[in-house]
Amino acid sequence: MRPVLPKPGTTGDAELRRQLERAAAQWRATFDTIASPIVIVDLAGRIRRLNRAARDLTGRTFQELLGTDAATVGDGPLFATVAALAAKAADARDMATGQVADPRNGTVWDVVAQFRGRCPEIEDEQVIVVARDITQLVALQESLRRSETLSALGALVAGVAHQVRNPLFGISAALDAFAARFGDREEMRPYVEAIRDPASRLGQLLQELIEYARPATAGRRPADLRHIATTAIRTCRELAERRGVAVAAPADGEPAPVMVDRERLPGALASVIENAVQASRAGAGVEVSVELSATPSGGRAICRVRDHGDGFREEDISHLGEPFFARRHGGTGLGLALVQRVVFENGGTLRFANAAGGGAEVELAFPCAAGDGTEG
Numbered sequence: 001m002r003p004v005l006p007k008p009g010t011t012g013d014a015e016l017r018r019q020l021e022r023a024a025a026q027w028r029a030t031f032d033t034i035a036s037p038i039v040i041v042d043l044a045g046r047i048r049r050l051n052r053a054a055r056d057l058t059g060r061t062f063q064e065l066l067g068t069d070a071a072t073v074g075d076g077p078l079f080a081t082v083a084a085l086a087a088k089a090a091d092a093r094d095m096a097t098g099q100v101a102d103p104r105n106g107t108v109w110d111v112v113a114q115f116r117g118r119c120p121e122i123e124d125e126q127v128i129v130v131a132r133d134i135t136q137l138v139a140l141q142e143s144l145r146r147s148e149t150l151s152a153l154g155a156l157v158a159g160v161a162h163q164v165r166n167p168l169f170g171i172s173a174a175l176d177a178f179a180a181r182f183g184d185r186e187e188m189r190p191y192v193e194a195i196r197d198p199a200s201r202l203g204q205l206l207q208e209l210i211e212y213a214r215p216a217t218a219g220r221r222p223a224d225l226r227h228i229a230t231t232a233i234r235t236c237r238e239l240a241e242r243r244g245v246a247v248a249a250p251a252d253g254e255p256a257p258v259m260v261d262r263e264r265l266p267g268a269l270a271s272v273i274e275n276a277v278q279a280s281r282a283g284a285g286v287e288v289s290v291e292l293s294a295t296p297s298g299g300r301a302i303c304r305v306r307d308h309g310d311g312f313r314e315e316d317i318s319h320l321g322e323p324f325f326a327r328r329h330g331g332t333g334l335g336l337a338l339v340q341r342v343v344f345e346n347g348g349t350l351r352f353a354n355a356a357g358g359g360a361e362v363e364l365a366f367p368c369a370a371g372d373g374t375e376g
Contacts, residue, residue, distance in 0.1 A: 037078075037131045041070050043090045045083050048126060070129075076102045078109055078131060085113035086127040093117070099134075105293070106300075106349075108138045157323075161209040168206060172199055208334040219263070220346065222369055225256035225301045226290045232269035233288060239274055244282035247273065250290040256301035259369040260346040268342040271335050272305050272362050279309035279360060292368065299368035306361040311354040320352045 031038070037054035041047055047068050055062060058074050065073065071083035081100040088096040096113045113129045175195050182188040229250050240247045276286045286307050293300045312320065319325045321340035343350045348366040355361045 036133070039070060039079075039082055039086075039129045039131075041083070041086045041127050041129065043125055043127070045070050045086055047073070054131075076104060078102060078111075081109070081111050082113070082129045082131065085111055086129050089113040089115045089127050090125075106135065107133060108135045110134045157209050161206055164202070164206055164209075168199065168202055171195070172203070175199060205334070208338065211338060219261060220259045221262050223258055223260050223262050223265075225258050225303055225366065226250050226253070228260070228262070228266050228269060229288050229290050229303050231266045232273055235266070235270040236273045236277060240277050240286070243277055243280070245277045245280045246285045247277065248285060248287045250288055250303075253290070254292070256290050256292055256303075257369045258301050258346075258366040260348075260366060261342070264342050265346060268339040269303065269305075269364065271339050272364070275335065276305050276307035276309075276360070276362070280307045281309065284308040293365075300365045301368050302363060302365045304361055304363050306355050306359055308359040311358060311360045312352060314354070317352050317354075321350060 031049075032052040034051055035053055037057055038051045039047060039054050040049040047065050047070055050062070050065060055065065057078065058065065060073075069083070070086065071080050073079040077100050081098060085096040085098050093115045095115070098111050099108060100111060101108045110132045111129065112132075113127050116126050116128055175192065178188075179192050179196075183192055233247050233249055236247060273286065273288065280286055284307070286305065289304045289306075291302050291304075293302055313327070316325075316327060321336045323334060323337040325337075340350050343364055343366075346366060348364055351363040351365070353361050353363070
């Protein structure tokens with residue numbers, strides 16, 4: 001039996017209209033409450049509806065966005081991916097999935113586009129696209145992979161260092177005894193130096209191996225990244241003065257609070273600054289800056305070190321931080337590897353790039369911590 005609908009203009013018609021308007025308002029409120037951006041487009045890729053989370057990403061109103069090509073919305077790559085997956089789902093009349101990372105703030109999105117055919121309630125075919133912020137999940141997965149890799153590599157390095165230490169000590173002791181007895185003889189000096197220099201380099205390598213293999217400490221404490229940067233610059237002052245390179249300290253600003261190992265991180269940052277000083281010509285400068293950046297998953301404190309040297313080779317950038325990868329003559333390739341390990345163990349990220357105006361830039365970024373970077 002079909003339901004008996006009220007005649008137009010009757011009291012029942014007005015009540016039905018109020019119920020429909022109430023249901024529509026409740027649906028819109030529910031739609032806008034969903035934290036993940038949702039975009040509904042037609043088969044031509046034009047926006048038919050989107051929730052508040054999606055509108056907030058564009059900074060535009062629903063009226064401004066209605067009927068707009070989804071690929072042209074927003075400055076980042078998210079809506080271009082939304083449009084591409086919507087078109088793929090429409091062509092296949094099925095589901096399409098993908099991931100996209102926004103290089104401006106490091107956000108990673110998991111995007112699902114689902115084709116929706118005609119039905120009694122919806123006459124037009126359309127595609128519903130949902131984007132989910134998986135930045136923290138990706139970071140946790142990457143952190144786990146790094147931890148497993150670093151743990152295995154650290155154990156290997158520790159074993160090698162242990163096996164090398166005793167023979168190297170024996171060589172050095174024998175060389176000292178030989179030099180004490182025969183070092184004043186002119187014909188012996190070349191042999192002494194020929195052994196002493198490689199032994200010294202091996203000793204330096206051994207020390208770096210031991211430091212690299214040293215396990216992470218659990219002693220993360222509140223710190224101000226600006227203060228850590230200033231401390232690291234002081235460590236490098238003698239080298240900078242000797243090479244005639246000026247190192248500019250971070251400008252004054254609000255504290256950049258982080259939770260880090262306050263013993264190891266200043267040394268790691270000092271290593272980055274030393275590399276920048278060595279890459280710079282006399283009379284050039286190195287800039288060290290600290291800033292705060294807001295992200296959907298929380299704020300970040302970022303320290304950038306930029307030099308005015310020749311920059312990185314493009315083919316080398318993806319290998320920087322790998323153990324034993326070195327371009328500088330006499331380098332062991334463990335300096336940046338140790339920096340990378342310390343940064344990762346403190347929950348940070350490390351990025352290498354060539355600056356637009358020339359020179360190299362290294363970025364160390366850490367999640368912001370509560371407080372002002374000082375211990376209570």
